[in-house]
Amino acid sequence: MTDSLASHPDRLFPADPGTRKIARELYADVEHFPILSPHGHVPAEWIADDVPFPDPTALLVTPDHYVTRLIHASGVPLGELGFGEQGPEASLEGWRRFAEAWPLFDGTASGYWLRSEFEHVFALPAEMVESFGPENADAVYGAIAAKLAEPDFRPRKLFEDFNIEVLATTDDPLDSLEAHERLAKDETFRGRVVPTFRPDAYINVAHPEWAERVERLTAEASGGVAGFAGYLRALENRRRYFVEHGAVSADHGVRTPLTLRLEPGEAEAL
Incomplete structure (x- = not known):
């Protein structure tokens, strides 16, 4: 008997019986194939270093901006979610704040995913998961x-057990990609971890640190070319560097997919 939605075999299939039957058949054809993940936020260092995860808060709460953003929006300071201060006590306190905010995750993708992790990955009893909160x-x-x-x-x-063949990380254009290099050269690692070019920090002109970031970008990667041309050259150079290190895609987080072509003089003035 199914104990929870997180363990129900049809949990992600359509409600319509006829469509659900087709979904089951399609899933059965591919469920044992390896995972080719085109986008993710797992740091390559985690896999390259292969050190144990320090604690539940550092793994499931602090690095997940969907989790922390929802809790922080309810009035919980980020400092109470494991940020900044280190140590077992701070991590446990951060987890307690997470448990107090657990009802906020009802009906959300993050809530579903966390419940699924609790049951499928960590094998927690369904009753423990269903009653998760301040008391437990x-x-x-x-x-x-x-x-x-x-x-x-x-x-x-975990990479092996999840049957991951390719994992694409999300990386700052100025990242050295040192961890990716180590993995590519490591003959004991049979998977493939590739970087993804994420230039948002250098494109979003509304960000208060945009000018400072662009200055650093051009200083490190423009090849001595100044101005707007140097800005473009720096992005091109870093993108080429990513491709040389296995990148096959770029990831742009934009609210509106709108671009304007400016005259060189206008762009230079900006």
Whole structure:
């Protein structure tokens, strides 16, 4: 008998019975294929270093901006979610704030995904997951922490167990891609981790740090070319560097897909 939505085999299929039947058949044809992930936010360093994840908060809360943004929007300071201060006590307190905010995740993709992780990855009992909140926050934290201490929960073992063939990370244009280089040269690692060019920080002119970031970009990558031409040259050079290190795509987070072609003089003035 199915205990929860997170463990129901049809949980992501359409509600219409006829369409759901087709979805089941299509899924059955591909469910054992390896994963080719074109977009993700897993740092390449996690896989290259292959060190144990420090604690549940550092893995599931702090690095996930969808999680922290929702909790922070409810009035919880980021400092109470494991940011800044380090150590076991701070991590546990951050997890408790997360547990208090758990009802906020009802009906969200993040909530579904977290429940699925709790049950499928960490094998927590369904009743523990369904009752997750302030009352059992410490127990859930302890159960996940115990799993993270096991060899089977090291990054590379999870990469293998999830049957990932290719994983694309999301990277700043000025990233050295040193971790990607190490993985590419590591004969013991059979997967493929490729960078993705994410230039938002150097394109969003409304950001208060945009000018400072562009100055750094052109200083490091323009090849001595000044002005707007140097800005374009720097982006081109870094994009080429990414391609040389295995990148096959760029990721642009824009609110409106609108571009304007300016005269060289106008662009230079900006």
